[in-house]
Amino acid sequence: MTPSAIVRYLDQYVVGQDDAKRTVAVAVYSHYKKIEKSLRDRVEIAKSNLLLVGSTGTGKTLLCETLARALELPFVTADATSLAQTEFVNEEIDAILQRLIEKAGGDIARAQSGIVFIDEVDKLRSLSGQARGASGESVQHALLKIMEGAPVRLKSGQYIDTTNILFICGGAFVGLRSILARTHAFGFISTSGGDDQKILDRLNSRIKPTDLFEYGLIPEFAGRLPIVASFQDLDKPLLVRIMTEPRNAIYRQFHEILQAEGVELAIAPLVFEQIAELAIEYKVGARSIRGIFEEMLNPVLYLVPDNPKIRKVSIHSLFEAARYLGEPGAAPA
Numbered sequence: 046m047t048p049s050a051i052v053r054y055l056d057q058y059v060v061g062q063d064d065a066k067r068t069v070a071v072a073v074y075s076h077y078k079k080i081e082k083s084l085r086d087r088v089e090i091a092k093s094n095l096l097l098v099g100s101t102g103t104g105k106t107l108l109c110e111t112l113a114r115a116l117e118l119p120f121v122t123a124d125a126t127s128l129a130q131t132e133f134v135n136e137e138i139d140a141i142l143q144r145l146i147e148k149a150g151g152d153i154a155r156a157q158s159g160i161v162f163i164d165e166v167d168k169l170r171s172l173s174g175q176a177r178g179a180s181g182e183s184v185q186h187a188l189l190k191i192m193e194g195a196p197v198r199l200k201s202g203q204y205i206d207t208t209n210i211l212f213i214c215g216g217a218f219v220g221l222r223s224i225l226a227r228t229h230a231f232g233f234i235s236t237s238g239g240d241d242q243k244i245l246d247r248l249n250s251r252i253k254p255t256d257l258f259e260y261g262l263i264p265e266f267a268g269r270l271p272i273v274a275s276f277q278d279l280d281k282p283l284l285v286r287i288m289t290e291p292r293n294a295i296y297r298q299f300h301e302i303l304q305a306e307g308v309e310l311a312i313a314p315l316v317f318e319q320i321a322e323l324a325i326e327y328k329v330g331a332r333s334i335r336g337i338f339e340e341m342l343n344p345v346l347y348l349v350p351d352n353p354k355i356r357k358v359s360i361h362s363l364f365e366a367a368r369y370l371g372e373p374g375a376a377p378a
């Protein structure tokens with residue numbers, strides 16, 4: 046798959062985040078080209094692991110899962126916080142690689158070109174004077190080894206070489222923006238055209254290993270994540286699109302559930318906007334959408350099975366009861 050084909054596939058499931066999609070698509074494409082080349086020419090090519098930075102619920106995990114599906118590669122996710130809480134980091138890492146082999150159907154060669162997504166790496170920051178930081182730092186050291194690429198002997202006795210495994214790390218990195226604001230100084234260059242401002246903005250929002258270092262990642266770890274994809278916070282129009290556009294969008298899901306009962310679901314555009322506004326207040330990105338949606342439709346899903354005369358349910362506002370239409374007597378009391 047070419048980078049643009051990857052982006053087109055991602056577009057079906059992940060709304061917005063165009064910069065991140067492109068960055069990831071190019072990085073993944075180059076990664077697998079490098080593998081091909083190094084197999085052919087027997088040259089070692091340094092690999093570039095990826096870092097996804099963005100607030101919670103903006104699509105980082107979703108993008109990785111979708112990516113793995115698109116490429117039909119074995120894919121596992123792991124959580125850096127749970128790595129930091131265990132005494133047995135190396136055993137946990139062992140377990141991650143073991144899961145990757147399972148996902149590859151036991152085929153080690155296939156597992157060796159899979160993708161490992163490690164979420165919440167920002168929680169591994171070492172803060173001076175904090176006990177917690179020490180364990181985070183040791184997890185970074187442990188991860189370094191496998192990210193770099195090394196033959197690892199698993200508990201099961203199997204060997205797996207991590208050289209061609211693509212590691213994608215993710216994290217919210219709260220507060221990184223203020224570090225960026227301090228370390229970048231492109232803003233003072235005066236510009237006239239709108240395009241120039243765009244380029245400046247892009248330069249200013251670029252995250253460098255030194256910024257990650259300042260944030261609290263050890264330099265070796267930050268240095269192994271040279272490609273950074275930034276996820277934007279989701280605004281109202283994007284949240285509305287998330288509810289309706291993706292192939293498995295929540296609106297489509299409930300539409301189908303009710304259709305199976307012979308009922309048409311109609312939701313007014315205003316309702317999507319109201320849900321988006323609430324979601325913004327909840328500050329967990331798109332993650333709160335499902336809960337709000339389910340709460341809204343709970344009374345409907347409760348009534349419909351007992352009232353076979355209902356043919357249509359329409360919702361005009363999040364703050365008004367649903368209206369039921371159908372044969373006479375369809376509307377429940």
Ligand SMILES: Nc1ncnc2c1ncn2[C@@H]1O[C@H](COP(=O)(O)OP(=O)(O)OP(=O)(O)O)[C@@H](O)[C@H]1O
Pocket residue numbers: 058059060061062099100101102103104105106107108164216217287291330331332
């Ligand atoms: N850009 C998006 N397009 C479509 N759906 C999205 C998008 N962002 C978030 N969602 C929805 O919100 C849910 C949570 O998103 P996801 O798990 O990708 O968040 P995340 O960025 O990994 O957050 P965290 O940092 O908390 O792990 C997804 O399952 C999806 O339903």
Ligand SMILES: [Mg+2]
Pocket residue numbers: 105106107164215
């Ligand atoms: Mg996630």
